[in-house]
Amino acid sequence: MAGATRLLLVVLGLVGAGPGGRAAAQQATNVPAALQPGEGSLVYRPLASYFRLDGNGPSGAVDMAVQSHALAYGLTHKLTAVAEVPLIYVNTPGTEDVGVGDIDLTLQWRWFVDDPAPLQTRRVVLIGGVEVPSFDDGFSSESLDPFFGVSATWIHSRHAINAAAVWQFNTRGGGAGPVLGFSESDAEALAIDAAYLYRVDPASFADGGQTSTFFQAQLLGRYETHGDTQLIFAPGIIHNGLTWAVEGAVQVPLAQDLDHRAELVWGINFGFRLLY
Amino acid sequence: MRLLSIDLMNPMVLLVLGVFVSGCTTSATSTRDAADADASGSLSPQNCTVCAARGVSAPGHTAQVHDTSDVATVSSTGICCPMCGTHAQKRLGKLDGVEWVDVNLHTGDVFVGLDPETPRPAAAALQEEIRKSGFTPGAVTLPESEPQR
Numbered sequence: 015m016a017g018a019t020r021l022l023l024v025v026l027g028l029v030g031a032g033p034g035g036r037a038a039a040q041q042a043t044n045v046p047a048a049l050q051p052g053e054g055s056l057v058y059r060p061l062a063s064y065f066r067l068d069g070n071g072p073s074g075a076v077d078m079a080v081q082s083h084a085l086a087y088g089l090t091h092k093l094t095a096v097a098e099v100p101l102i103y104v105n106t107p108g109t110e111d112v113g114v115g116d117i118d119l120t121l122q123w124r125w126f127v128d129d130p131a132p133l134q135t136r137r138v139v140l141i142g143g144v145e146v147p148s149f150d151d152g153f154s155s156e157s158l159d160p161f162f163g164v165s166a167t168w169i170h171s172r173h174a175i176n177a178a179a180v181w182q183f184n185t186r187g188g189g190a191g192p193v194l195g196f197s198e199s200d201a202e203a204l205a206i207d208a209a210y211l212y213r214v215d216p217a218s219f220a221d222g223g224q225t226s227t228f229f230q231a232q233l234l235g236r237y238e239t240h241g242d243t244q245l246i247f248a249p250g251i252i253h254n255g256l257t258w259a260v261e262g263a264v265q266v267p268l269a270q271d272l273d274h275r276a277e278l279v280w281g282i283n284f285g286f287r288l289l290y
Numbered sequence: 291m292r293l294l295s296i297d298l299m300n301p302m303v304l305l306v307l308g309v310f311v312s313g314c315t316t317s318a319t320s321t322r323d324a325a326d327a328d329a330s331g332s333l334s335p336q337n338c339t340v341c342a343a344r345g346v347s348a349p350g351h352t353a354q355v356h357d358t359s360d361v362a363t364v365s366s367t368g369i370c371c372p373m374c375g376t377h378a379q380k381r382l383g384k385l386d387g388v389e390w391v392d393v394n395l396h397t398g399d400v401f402v403g404l405d406p407e408t409p410r411p412a413a414a415a416l417q418e419e420i421r422k423s424g425f426t427p428g429a430v431t432l433p434e435s436e437p438q439r
Binding site for chain 2: 049053088090124127130131134174218220225254255257258287289
């Protein structure tokens, strides 16, 4: 595999592993949640990520920074529109490049909700969208790739679980179109993610409280139809107030069987969520 | 003791914090009678109707709000974090006649301060705004007094 192509795959792959994009208040950093902005509410979610990839490939060591900007708007209380644009910087031995990655346009429709009590909810949303090519050479799949999936969220007082599965098609068939951000060829891809969040503080809202802090433990799984698989563990922290949240996570690979792109050594995410 | 480079034992800081907290107890005096005073004779934030409703001890609103607002209460479920509550606050706050909105996450009660001089929104309207915020509304308790026209 040519070095440049391999780099492209790495870039697009890790962008796909980044923000998740379905911005809401109480969701893990990298896992889509069934939580949506209220009708007429806008959430802006910038997320900065840094990744170190293995140095054994033909491209050598790769350092990559991604600044992703996501906007989520509540069209109705059941339907949310999300747009997400990644700006990417990559640094390999002897080369540096900056570009715009493919743009994710997503609709998220709430299919099920059950709010049995205060501080408790169970929700399921259906996710559908398309990855629009930026046509930025070296940073774009240059194909219009639809994706769909489902996300479920369970919250019970201090505990929350998010689980999501998203399938992404590859309309470029046989070309070099990366899918779900993870690799080239005509492969399609499945992302299966899960997260557990624990509210560290406050232990109870009985005495009030206008902020809360969560520990998050995420598992990010990827399967591609040409056989590449990857499982990443991403623990982190989310601290939110009335109209904002700050979040951070580290990414560590648990298992990787990759023949079409470089392996992840480690990564970090740091971002904000701002409610308007 | 220092927090974010703020010396919490600094007299000026204590003064600012004291003013902040005293705003609540002052309003308590104006909205509750002497029977609400504790054994020491002073009023705690919990004696203040609105502060108690909020479940907080250092609110950022003013005594004037306490004195001029009637309060409606909307029971709700599904609000799970402070930012979730803000979604409800934003929507309810846009209704005519609504002066302020507070959410008690622990009980799920959403308190809506109503302008006594403006026709108040109907219970169904309050519930609809909770629903549009993405949560499940329950019973609504409206103040007994009629708004002044």
